Amino acid sequence: MDLNYTAEDLAFRDTARAFLDANLPADLQQKVRKHLRLAKDDYVRWHRILAKQGWVAPGWPVEFGGPGWTPVQRHIWEEECARAGTPPILPFGVNMVAPVIIAFGSPEQKAHFLPRILSCEDWWCQGYSEPGAGSDLASLKTTAVRDGDHYIVNGQKTWTTLAQHADMIFCLVRTDSGVSKQEGISFLLIDMHSPGITVRPIIMLDEDHEVNEVFFDNVRVPVANLVGQENKGWTYAKYLLGHERTGIAAVGRSKRELAFLKRFAAKQTVNGQSLLSDPLFGAKVATLEIELMALEMTVLRVLAQAHKAPGPEASVLKVRGTEIQQMLTELMVEAAGPLALPFDPAYLEGEHEHSIADDDAAPLAAHYFNVRKTSIYGGSNEIQRNIITQMILGL
Numbered sequence: 001m002d003l004n005y006t007a008e009d010l011a012f013r014d015t016a017r018a019f020l021d022a023n024l025p026a027d028l029q030q031k032v033r034k035h036l037r038l039a040k041d042d043y044v045r046w047h048r049i050l051a052k053q054g055w056v057a058p059g060w061p062v063e064f065g066g067p068g069w070t071p072v073q074r075h076i077w078e079e080e081c082a083r084a085g086t087p088p089i090l091p092f093g094v095n096m097v098a099p100v101i102i103a104f105g106s107p108e109q110k111a112h113f114l115p116r117i118l119s120c121e122d123w124w125c126q127g128y129s130e131p132g133a134g135s136d137l138a139s140l141k142t143t144a145v146r147d148g149d150h151y152i153v154n155g156q157k158t159w160t161t162l163a164q165h166a167d168m169i170f171c172l173v174r175t176d177s178g179v180s181k182q183e184g185i186s187f188l189l190i191d192m193h194s195p196g197i198t199v200r201p202i203i204m205l206d207e208d209h210e211v212n213e214v215f216f217d218n219v220r221v222p223v224a225n226l227v228g229q230e231n232k233g234w235t236y237a238k239y240l241l242g243h244e245r246t247g248i249a250a251v252g253r254s255k256r257e258l259a260f261l262k263r264f265a266a267k268q269t270v271n272g273q274s275l276l277s278d279p280l281f282g283a284k285v286a287t288l289e290i291e292l293m294a295l296e297m298t299v300l301r302v303l304a305q306a307h308k309a310p311g312p313e314a315s316v317l318k319v320r321g322t323e324i325q326q327m328l329t330e331l332m333v334e335a336a337g338p339l340a341l342p343f344d345p346a347y348l349e350g351e352h353e354h355s356i357a358d359d360d361a362a363p364l365a366a367h368y369f370n371v372r373k374t375s376i377y378g379g380s381n382e383i384q385r386n387i388i389t390q391m392i393l394g395l
Contacts, residue, residue, distance in 0.1 A: 005072070012069075013076050020084040023049055032085040033260075035363035037208065037348045040123075040165045046087045047120040056118060057094050064102055064110065065118045071303035075251075082252030090162070093117040093124040095247050097170040100187065100240050104228040113168075113189070125163040127171030127190070127214065128237070130156060135383050137172070138181045138234065142216060144173035144188060146223070151175075151188065153196075153219040159377070163199050163212040166192045170240075176231050187233035189225040196220075204373075206366040207345045241379060242314045248378050249321030251296045257328045258289060264360050265335040275335055288327055295320050312391035315384035322374040322381060329368040336361045340368070 005013075028042055050056035058074040060066030069077065089095075098117050101109050116122045133140040142155025153173060163169065169190050176184030192199075196219040202211045228236055262285065268275040275281050295317070302313055333340040339361035347362045375381045389395045 005076075009070075009072055009076060012073050013080060016077050016080040017084075019053065019055075020080060020086065023053070024084050024086055025049075028087055029085040032087055034359055035348075035367045036350065038087050040162075042087050043090055044120050044123075047089055050089065051118055051120065056089060057098065059095065060098065060114075061102065064098075064114050072300070075300060075303055078252040079255065080252075082250075082256040085256065088253075090123075091247055092126050092161070092170075093120075093122065093168075096126065096240050097124055097189070100170070100227060100236050103239060104187075104236050106224075108224065109189070109227065122167040123162070123165050125160050125166035125169045125192070125214075127157040127160065127169045129159045131158050134159070135380050137237070137379075138185065140172055140174060140185065142171065142173050143177075144175050144186060144221065146175075147220075149223050150220045151223060151226070153188070153190065153216045153221055155216050157214040157216075158211075159202070160199075160212045160214045161210060161377075163192070163214050164201065164209065168192060169214065170227075172233055172237055175233075179231070182234040184231055185233040185237070186230050187227040187236045188221055189227065190216075190219065190221050194219050194221070204370070206343075206348075206369045208348075208366075208370070210370075242311065248374065249295060249299050249317035250325065251292065251299050251321070254292055254295075254321070254324050254328060257325070257332075258285075258292060260360075261285065261328060261332055261335065264332065268335050268337070281331075281334070284331060288324065288331065291320070291327075292324055295324060312387050315379075315387045316392075318378055319375075319381045319384045319388075325371050325374050329364075329371045332364050333368050336364050340364045 025045070028038075028046055030036075031038055031042065047056055054065070055067050055077070057064075057066050058069050058077055062068045094117060098114060101113055105113070113122070117124070127142075128137060128140075130140050130142060140155075142153065142157065144151035144153045151173070153171070155173070157169075157171065160166075160169070169192055171188045171190050172185050173188050174184055175186040178184070190197075196217040198215040198217070200213045200215070201209045202213060203209055204211065227233075262276060265276040265281065265285065266274050270278055270281075276285065298313075298320070299317060302317065339358070342362070343365045344362055345366070348366055379387075
């Protein structure tokens, strides 16, 4: 593909930038740029601003509400959103379950769920991981037994991100235990308000309530909420994971974080000189920037093949993207030095009066810890390396 931007691409960038300048609320922008915590209302408000413009689902086909952008335009949009400091569009509805519904769902499922995802009427979460089936996802134990026009679901999911807000969950469930573990799985869309569902919070190292355990006790799910064919869910699950892992690369967000790192390091001093001008630290930043540029080129090559679903190359993006995200936070903490040591949860909620560090340094400890998760979720990086070894290198 031609990696040079065309005149049309550059005009699109101007249009995107003008829209963001005019429509991104200043309070949301400040929260994102200062690494503060976002509330449910923050995500929903920005989602609905983009939905009104018709830009909330850049990857969807036009007939279902997508804007009809090219892969390069989608990349430019992501880059401009990151530069401006927008809240992320949560992926569970728009980028994860929606592509599965579009590709494999019934006409009724498309007509009902897709408009509600676009409007954010439904908040979705993901029911994949289980206590005994994380990296080995196909070992999941949650069962769904057919009872007339319903399935009866029993079991437990874990690490369910933001399930405390969710209206719907897409779940992998076992519908046949007499075949190989990959062949007996189905893909269900479950109403989180159904009787028998319990959500229990898991408080993380940074004291945030981001993930949960979800329990299913004889939950009745209409058969109409089965996506595709019974026992073919593993195929749909892999399709979804390809979309998830491509998104995890987050090149635009890493570029914004790199800009923050440079600005932050430039104002730190060592022996009377800027830390950024220190040869050793400067070399670390330069190496990281080169790695990020290489990742961006790889993402563009994958997007150029947008006519097909993401394959094992998505694992490469996931591994390298998360490694770069973690390296960025490590250098931020290194640049902050002792100022990164205090852990100040109140600051993350907007309480600045008693913070002992400045606005740049105060949230870095929590930010560092939170980003440790990226190499685990979406399929751990160790598992992704196995996929690369087997499916790309043929070893």
